Amino acid sequence: MQTGAVPPQMNHGGHELFDAHEVLAGTISVLDTYMLLRQHVQDPELLDILDRQYQFIQQEYNTSLEAFQTGQKPSVPTQTYNMNQGNDFIYGLKPSHPKKPIQSVSEINDQGVSALMLGAVKSSATLKAMSALEMTNPVLRRVIADSVPNCIEMAYEISLYQNKHHYYQVPQLQQQDMQQMINSFAPASGNPTNTNNNMTH
DSSP states (O other): OOOSOOOGGGOOOHHHHHHHHHHHHHHHHHHHHHHHHHTTOOOHHHHHHHHHHHHHHHHHHHHHHHHHHHSSOOSSOOOOOOOSSOOOOOBBOOOOOOOOOOSSGGGOOHHHHHHHHHHHHHHHHHHHHHHHTTOOSHHHHHHHHHHHHHHHHHHHHHHHHHHHTTSSOBOOOOHHHHHHHHTSOOOOOSOOOOOOTTOOO
16 A cells, blocks of 8 residues: 655556546647547638637646646646627528438538537547546646536537537427526425434444
8 A cells, every 4th residue: 555645746546547548649649630530621600619629638748748748737737718709509400401411521511520529529528527526635636627618618619619510409398497407406495304213424
C-alpha cells in the first residue's frame, strides 16, 4: 500500500491512467475528424464553427496533457468556450428526404459534416464526464471536469447551426400535452425522517 507524500506526476491511480489515456486519445480523434472533414465544408459559417472549435479543442488538449504529465496546475488553464450564435431553435417538422448512408466521398455535404462534428463532441462530453468521476489527481480531475461544459456548448452550437438549416428538426408536443408534462412534478420539501422507531444503532 502506498501512503504518505506522492510526487505530483505520479499522483494517478491505475484506473485514472487508463481513463486519461482514453480521454486524450479521444480528443485526438475529434481533432483528426475535424481535420478530415474541413476539406468537405461548403458553408463559410460552418467552416468558421469548425475552425474555432478546432483551435479551442487543441488548446484544451494541451492543457489536459500538461495536467496529466505533471500532476500540477497547467500553465494555460481550462478556458470557457463561447459560441457566436443566439439560442433560438426553430420548432416543428418540415418535409425532408429520408436519410441514408453515402455511397461515395463526393456525397459528403454540410449536413453530413455537421452531423459528424456533433457526434464527435457528444462522445467526448460523455467520455470526459465519466472519466472525471473517478480521477484521483485533483488537478487532472478538475481540468477534465471543467472541459465537459465546453463540449456541451460546442454540441449546442452545432445543433443550432443544423436546426437553422433544417438538418436537426425539433418536434413539439401539442400545447395541452406539453403543459401536462411540465406540471407533472411538484417541489420537494421537508427533511428525511426515520419512520422505523424501533431501529437500533
